[in-house]
Amino acid sequence: MHYFAYKTQLLVALLLFLSLPALAQHTPAARCGVATGFPPYQFSAGGETTGFDADVARLIFKRLGMPFQFRQQAWDLVFNELRFGDIELIAGMEINALRTKFFDFTRPYYYRYDVIFILEDNQQITKLEDLHNQFVSGDRHSYIETHWKELGTLYDFRIIATPSKERSMQLLKEGKIQAAIMPKAVGLYLAQQMGIEVKILDNPDPGSPVAFAVKRGNHQLLAQIDEALEALISEGEIQRLYEKWFPEHPQRHDEKADEVQGAPLTS
Numbered sequence: 001m002h003y004f005a006y007k008t009q010l011l012v013a014l015l016l017f018l019s020l021p022a023l024a025q026h027t028p029a030a031r032c033g034v035a036t037g038f039p040p041y042q043f044s045a046g047g048e049t050t051g052f053d054a055d056v057a058r059l060i061f062k063r064l065g066m067p068f069q070f071r072q073q074a075w076d077l078v079f080n081e082l083r084f085g086d087i088e089l090i091a092g093m094e095i096n097a098l099r100t101k102f103f104d105f106t107r108p109y110y111y112r113y114d115v116i117f118i119l120e121d122n123q124q125i126t127k128l129e130d131l132h133n134q135f136v137s138g139d140r141h142s143y144i145e146t147h148w149k150e151l152g153t154l155y156d157f158r159i160i161a162t163p164s165k166e167r168s169m170q171l172l173k174e175g176k177i178q179a180a181i182m183p184k185a186v187g188l189y190l191a192q193q194m195g196i197e198v199k200i201l202d203n204p205d206p207g208s209p210v211a212f213a214v215k216r217g218n219h220q221l222l223a224q225i226d227e228a229l230e231a232l233i234s235e236g237e238i239q240r241l242y243e244k245w246f247p248e249h250p251q252r253h254d255e256k257a258d259e260v261q262g263a264p265l266t267s
Contacts, residue, residue, distance in 0.1 A: 028067075029066075029067040029068050029069045030061070030066060030067070030068040030069075030088045030089065030221070031068070031069055031071050031086075031087035031088050031089075032057050032061075032068050032069070032070055032071065032087070032088070032089050032090070032091055033070075033071045033072075033073075033078035033079075033081055033082055033087045033089065033090040033091070034049060034051070034053060034054055034057070034070055034071070034072045034078065034090070034091050034092070035072070035073075035074065035075040035078055036072055036073060036074060036075075036164065037074075037163075037164030037165055037166050037167075038051070038075070038164075038165060038186060039051060039186065039189050039190065039193075040052055040185060040186070040189045040245050040246070041053045041092050041112075041183075041185070041186065042054055042072075042091070042092055044072060049070040049072050051245075052092070052241065052242065052245040052246070053091040053092030053210075054070065054091065055241050055244075055245075056091065056092070056109065056229075056232075056238060056241060057070075057091040057212075059228075059232055059237055059238075059241065060212075060225055060228045060229060060232065063228040063231065063232060064224055064225075064228050066224075071087050074163065074164075078090060082102075082103065082213060082214075082215055083102050083103075083215070085215055088214065088215075088218070088221060089212055089213060089214045089221065089225070090103075090212065090213045091212055092210055092212075093105070093210065093211065093212070093213040094112060094141075094142075094208040094209070094210050095108065095208065095209045095210070095211055096141060096143075096146070096208065098141060099141070099213065102215070102216060103213040103214060103215060103216055104213070104214050104215070104216050104217070104218065104219075104222050105211040105212070105213050105214075106211045106212040106213075106222060106225050106226045106229055107211060107226060107229060107230065108209035108210055108211045109210065109211065109229060109233060109238055110210050110238075110242065111207040111208060111209055111210065112183045112184075112185070112205075112207070112208050112210055113183060113184045113203065113205045113207055113208070114139060114142045114143050114144045114181060114182065114183055114184070114205040114208070115144075115181075115182070115183075115184045115187065115200045115201075115202065115203045115205065116128070116131075116136075116144065116179050116180070116181055116200065116201045116202045116203075117169075117172065117179060117180045117181075117182065117187045117191075117198045117199070117200060117201070118172075118178065118179045118180075118198065118199060118201045119172060119173075119175075119196070119197065119198060119199075120197035120198055120199045121197065122178070122199075125178060125179070125201065127201075128201065128202050131157055131178060131179055131201075132156045132157065133156070133157075133158060134157065134158060134177075134178040134179065135158045135160055135176070135177040135178055136157045136158065136159055136160070136177060136178065136179045136180070136181065137159075137160055137161075137162050137167075137168035137171060137172070137177050137179070137180040137181065137182075138159040138160065138161060138181055139181040139182050139183075140161065142181060142205075142208075143204070143205040143206075143208055144181050144202075144204060144205060145159070145181065147204060160177065165180075165182045165186050165187070165190060166190055166194075168180040168182060169182075169187065169190045169191060169194055169196060169198075170194070172196070172198070173194065173196045179201060184200070184203070185246065212225050212229070
């Protein structure tokens, strides 16, 4: 009887051991949302998801040893997929008061600055007030639109929505809008790629912290990403990746960065 029980235990242990690789292979991949048309942070090239935020996500999941896959589509769709639990996280989301109602955020790993672009040869628009009642492509939830709303001046501008920042820049080139709001690095990247001469009319943004977002209450995933992100920052991996994508913007350790646990990078 004891011999039979012993053999049964051995058989169960052997089956469990053999099933572990299969279980590991069937661990569901975390779905990481990224936007389209948001270079150099998040975009697609040659059918592959790329950009600074995408590369940071790859580093994090490599460090964690976890399978993951990108879900790349228009920003509003990505936003709502995380809000309703269809994906587990979003890479490179700017933190603001509205978004903290729906999501939990890791520590920031860099800052973005929204600016207002106009064409270089535009001599009629020299100050912000010159844009009143003019068509401007917006950047919903951005610092600039939020700031204008707080000031009560948002409706002084004829804000239009576009499907992508590339489309906004194209409309600016064609003269169909007089200005475009977007992150500085995105606008400069697109202008160079599209052969457009632009200049910055206004740069009021003090800097928006950028982090990974998870659905509110997903404390386990948040802690895992935060731990990996902190290690990558302290080891200089994020810095090296940043210098690859933004060689013209050196790291700046300013006071604001120190206020949020040393997040050092600005663009």
